[in-house]
Amino acid sequence: MDYPGRASLGPLDLTVGPREIVAIVGASGAGKSTALRLLAGLEDPAAGTVIRPAEPGRTGFVFQNPTLMPWADARANVALPLELSGVSAVEARRRADDSLAATGLGDRTTARPRQLSGGMAMRVSLARALSVEPDLLLLDEPFAALDSITRRGLIEDLHRLWAARPMAMVFVTHDVEEAAYLAGRVVVLSRADGRAVADIAMPGALPRPEGWRSDPAHREAVEAVAEALARSMELAS
Amino acid sequence: MKRHLIDALPALLLTAVLLAIWEASCRLLHVPVYFLPPPSDVARALVDNGAILAGSALQTFWMALKALIVAALIGGGLAISVSLSRPAERAVAPLAVTLQVTPVVAIAPLVLIWFGLDHADRAVTALAAAIAFFPIFSGVLTGLKSADPDLERLFDLHAASPLQRLWRLRLPSALPFALEGLRVAAGQAVVGAVVAEFVSGSGAAQGLAWRLLEAGNRLRTAELLAALVCLALLGLSLNGATRLIERRLLRDRA
Numbered sequence: 358m359d360y361p362g363r364a365s366l367g368p369l370d371l372t373v374g375p376r377e378i379v380a381i382v383g384a385s386g387a388g389k390s391t392a393l394r395l396l397a398g399l400e401d402p403a404a405g406t407v408i409r410p411a412e413p414g415r416t417g418f419v420f421q422n423p424t425l426m427p428w429a430d431a432r433a434n435v436a437l438p439l440e441l442s443g444v445s446a447v448e449a450r451r452r453a454d455d456s457l458a459a460t461g462l463g464d465r466t467t468a469r470p471r472q473l474s475g476g477m478a479m480r481v482s483l484a485r486a487l488s489v490e491p492d493l494l495l496l497d498e499p500f501a502a503l504d505s506i507t508r509r510g511l512i513e514d515l516h517r518l519w520a521a522r523p524m525a526m527v528f529v530t531h532d533v534e535e536a537a538y539l540a541g542r543v544v545v546l547s548r549a550d551g552r553a554v555a556d557i558a559m560p561g562a563l564p565r566p567e568g569w570r571s572d573p574a575h576r577e578a579v580e581a582v583a584e585a586l587a588r589s590m591e592l593a594s
Numbered sequence: 595m596k597r598h599l600i601d602a603l604p605a606l607l608l609t610a611v612l613l614a615i616w617e618a619s620c621r622l623l624h625v626p627v628y629f630l631p632p633p634s635d636v637a638r639a640l641v642d643n644g645a646i647l648a649g650s651a652l653q654t655f656w657m658a659l660k661a662l663i664v665a666a667l668i669g670g671g672l673a674i675s676v677s678l679s680r681p682a683e684r685a686v687a688p689l690a691v692t693l694q695v696t697p698v699v700a701i702a703p704l705v706l707i708w709f710g711l712d713h714a715d716r717a718v719t720a721l722a723a724a725i726a727f728f729p730i731f732s733g734v735l736t737g738l739k740s741a742d743p744d745l746e747r748l749f750d751l752h753a754a755s756p757l758q759r760l761w762r763l764r765l766p767s768a769l770p771f772a773l774e775g776l777r778v779a780a781g782q783a784v785v786g787a788v789v790a791e792f793v794s795g796s797g798a799a800q801g802l803a804w805r806l807l808e809a810g811n812r813l814r815t816a817e818l819l820a821a822l823v824c825l826a827l828l829g830l831s832l833n834g835a836t837r838l839i840e841r842r843l844l845r846d847r848a
Binding site: 420424440442 | 742754
C-alpha cells in the first residue's frame with residue numbers, strides 16, 4: 358500500500374510512513390494548514406498529486422479549536438464521523454464510548470461541550486478523530502490554546518494512543534520544542550513558498566522515556582529545528 | 595424570584611413616577627378627558643370593558659399567531675430550499691432585499707382586495723404573515739450559513755450527504771438565529787395585524803385595532819388608551835413567550 362501519502366504542494370514534496378509521526382513547523386503563512394488540508398483531501402492541489410490511503414473514511418482530523426457541536430453531548434460528538442460514514446447509531450455510540458474512554462473521558466460521555474474545560478473539549482475532539490480508527494491522523498495546531506501542563510498531558514496521551522494502535526500522524530505546530538518532542542521527524546516549511554527547507558529526524562524512542570525533555574539529545578534536536586526555522590525566515594525576508 | 599423583583603424594581607419605579615406625573619398633570623391642568631384622560635380613568639375603562647377587550651385581544655392574538663405560523667413555515671421552508679443551491683440564493687436574494695426595503699404595511703390595501711373582501715380576518719392574517727416573513731427568512735438563512743467552517747470541513751472529510759449536512763449541522767446551527775428571527779417576527783406580526791385591521795376598517799375582524807378605531811371615533815379616549823394598554827401587554831407576552839422558547843431550546847449550549 359502506498360500509504361499514507363505523498364503531498365505535492367507546489368514545491369512541497371512530503372512522504373509519510375504508515376507508523377510515522379511527522380511534525381510540520383513553519384512561520385505563519387508558510388502553508389502548514391494548507392498542507393494538512395491537502396493531505397486530508399479537503400483541498401485539491403493546483404498541480405501534482407496527493408496519494409492517500411485506500412480507505413478515505415479512515416482519516417482523523419483535529420482542528421485548532423475543539424470544534425464540537427454545542428447542541429450535542431460528548432458521545433454524540435464523537436459518534437458523528439462514524440454515523441456519517443453509515444455505521445448504525447447503536448454501534449457508533451458504543452464505539453464513541455470506547456474512544457472517549459481511551460482519551461480519559463469515559464465518565465463524561467453525556468457532558469455538553471459548555472460543561473467541559475478547554476483541555477477536556479480537546480480530548481473529545483481527539484476522541485472524535487480516533488473514533489474512525491484512522492490510518493492517518495492529522496492535527497492542525499490542536500493544543501495551541503491550552504496551558505502548557507494540559508498540553509504536555511495531551512502529548513503523552515497522543516504517544517500512548519499511537520503506541521497502542523499504529524497510525525501515521527501529521528502534526529502542525531509553531532512550537533519547536535513541541536514538534537521535537539512529539540515527532541520522529543520534523544519538516545520545516547519556508548515562509549516564502551511553502552517549500553520544505555529542512556527534514557530532520559528526531560533522536561530517541563517514541564513514546565518518550567521519562568525526563569526526555571531535559572536529555573541533551575533532545576535539546577540538541579530542538580536547537581537544530583530552531584536553527585532551520587530561523588533560516589527559513591531569513592530566506593523569506 | 596426575589597432577584598427578579600430587584601431587577602425589575604427600577605422599571606417599576608419609573609413607570610409609577612411617570613403615571614403619577616400624568617395623573618397629577620391631568621388634574622392640576624384640567625386637561626379635558628377626551629384629549630388626555632388620567633391613568634385612573636384608563637384603569638377604570640380597562641376594568642369596565644374587560645370582557646370586550648379580552649375578547650378582542652384574543653382575536654388579535656390568534657390572528658398574529660396564525661400569521662406567525664404561516665410566516666415560519668413559508669419563511670423557514672424557503673430559506674432552507676434557497677440555502678441548498680447557490681444559484682437559487684443568488685436568484686432570490688435581490689427579491690428578498692426588495693421585500694425588506696419596501697414598507698410591507700403599504701401592501702395592506704392590496705392584501706385586502708386579495709383576501710379580505712369576504713373575510714377580513716384572512717386579510718389581517720395574510721398581512722401580518724407578510725410582515726413577519728422577512729425576519730424569519732433572513733434569520734434562518736443567516737443561521738444556515740453560520741455553521742462553524744471547521745465543522746463543515748469535518749462533514750466534507752467524512753463525505754456527508756447534503757441531507758446529513760442539513761439535518762445534523764446546518765439546521766442545529768441555524769436554531770439560535772431562527773429563534774431570534776421568530777422573536778422579531780412575533781412583534782412584527784402584531785404590527786401587521788393592527789395595520790390590516792385599520793385598513794379594512796369594517797370591524798369584521800373585531801380585534802384590538804378595531805376597538806382603538808371605534809373608541810377614537812367616539813372620542814372615548816380612555817377606552818382607546820385601554821385598548822392600547824392591551825396591545826402593549828399582548829406584545830410583551832408574545833415577546834416573553836418567544837424568549838422562553840429560546841431559553842428552553844438553547845439551554846444546553848454555550
